[in-house]
Amino acid sequence: MAKPVTLIAGPTASGKSALALELAERDGAWIANADSMQVYADLDVLTARPSPDDLARAPHRLYGHVDAAEPWSVARWLSDIGKVLDEARDAGRPLVIVGGTGLYFRALSGGLSAVPEIPEEIRTRLRAEAAETPSVALHRRLAEVDPPMAARLEPGDTQRILRALEVVKATGRSLAYWQQQQGPVLVGPEAARLVLAPPRPWLHERIARRFRMMVEAGAVEEARCLLARNLDPDLPAMKAIGVRELGPLPADLDGLDHAVEKATTETRRYAKRQETFFRGQLGDWPRLDPADTAAWQRVLRGGA
Known part of the structure; x- marks a missing residue:
């Protein structure tokens, strides 16, 4: 069968x-x-x-x-x-x-991982800012609000840096936290x-x-x-x-x-x-x- x-x-x-x-x-x-x-x-x-x-x-x-x-x-x-x-x-x-x-x-x-849905306005605003901001600067910003994720990511990894910024901005918690919630x-x-x-x-x-x-x-x-x-x-x-x-x-x-x-x-x-x-x-x-x-x-x- x-x-x-x-x-x-x-x-x-x-x-x-x-x-x-x-x-x-x-x-x-x-x-x-x-x-x-x-x-x-x-x-x-x-x-x-x-x-x-x-x-x-x-x-x-x-x-x-x-x-x-x-x-x-x-x-x-x-x-x-x-x-x-x-x-x-x-x-x-x-x-x-x-x-x-x-x-x-x-x-x-x-x-x-139970990452909540990110509001579209947050995603749009961050990506518009990223278009005019060097990846290294975005990485520094991430290090200020989410040191654990910044330590995991390379300064040139723009997409993942943006993802981490979106999550902490929308939820107030690190992406690392949400990745632990299965x-x-x-x-x-x-x-x-x-x-x-x-x-x-x-x-x-x-x-x-x-x-x-x-x-x-x-x-x-x-x-x-x-x-x-x-x-x-x-x-x-x-x-x-x-x-x-x-x-x-x-x-x-x-x-x-x-x-x-x-x-x-x-x-x-x-x-x-x-x-x-x-x-x-x-x-x-x-x-x-x-x-x-x-x-x-x-x-x-x-x-x-």
């Missing part, structure tokens, strides 16, 4: 979505997204979201439901996935949660867990091939459309790999090969960071080499 919940993590292009789809078809399960970029409606091709054929094979949840102007967060994803877990349970359907954002899985099965665990030991751990040469070849396929499927046009919206470049969606590399290309696509190579290199670096996180934070999860066909088939026969 299938587990009620199966968690599949893995680096980009490792084949985790294909495995999730096979398990969903085998067990009559739903599939839910745990990738922080695949939530964005504007990033269909560049994030390799499930194709129409894939969507027809099994019900999918939390894909492409967020506008790129929204700064989605792990807290908002947890709220979404909690509702999907309830819906699947009420419907009597197993759920496969799949993606490459390790923080989502850690929060799902370990609880999220929220509820949504998925417990009853869930099956799996991390795809492919050989690096195998993964690199797949990354290169997939990015070329993305270009053929319209990645350049998608990147241009997103840039044409003139959104805040600090928004998460604007930092998706391929947006900055492909979007500025001229109409005749001069320099396409260079841009693709640059984006491919960035994707490989991102995959390495994912693998480091999985080893450090999901170290007790079983590993599966997706290049090992026999091991893949054993998972399908015996359950994840």
Whole structure:
């Protein structure tokens, strides 16, 4: 009998979505997204979201439901996935949660730090000030109001410094305090867990091939459309790999090969960071080499 919940993590292009789809078809399960970029409606091709054929094979949840102007967060994803877990349970359907954002899985099965929502006016004001203030000066300001967090952060880490300033301004408490207050665990030991751990040469070849396929499927046009919206470049969606590399290309696509190579290199670096996180934070999860066909088939026969 299938587990009620199966968690599949893995680096980009490792084949985790294909495995999730096979398990969903085998067990009559739903599939839910745990990738922080695949939530964005504007990033269909560049994030390799499930194709129409894939969507027809099994019900999918939390894909492409967020506008790129929204700064989605792990807290908002947890709220979404909690509702999907309830819906699947009420419907009597197993759920496969799949993606490459390790923080989502850690929060799902370990609880999220209970940092309160920051009022938009505080966030807007601080970020406007930061645009005219050197990062070192922001770090000095943080040291005055929140010495523990300032000691943790480098003076050049502007985004995290701003986050710490926002929290202490909005709540009167250090971000370090809130990080110690864990929220509820949504998925417990009853869930099956799996991390795809492919050989690096195998993964690199797949990354290169997939990015070329993305270009053929319209990645350049998608990147241009997103840039044409003139959104805040600090928004998460604007930092998706391929947006900055492909979007500025001229109409005749001069320099396409260079841009693709640059984006491919960035994707490989991102995959390495994912693998480091999985080893450090999901170290007790079983590993599966997706290049090992026999091991893949054993998972399908015996359950994840």
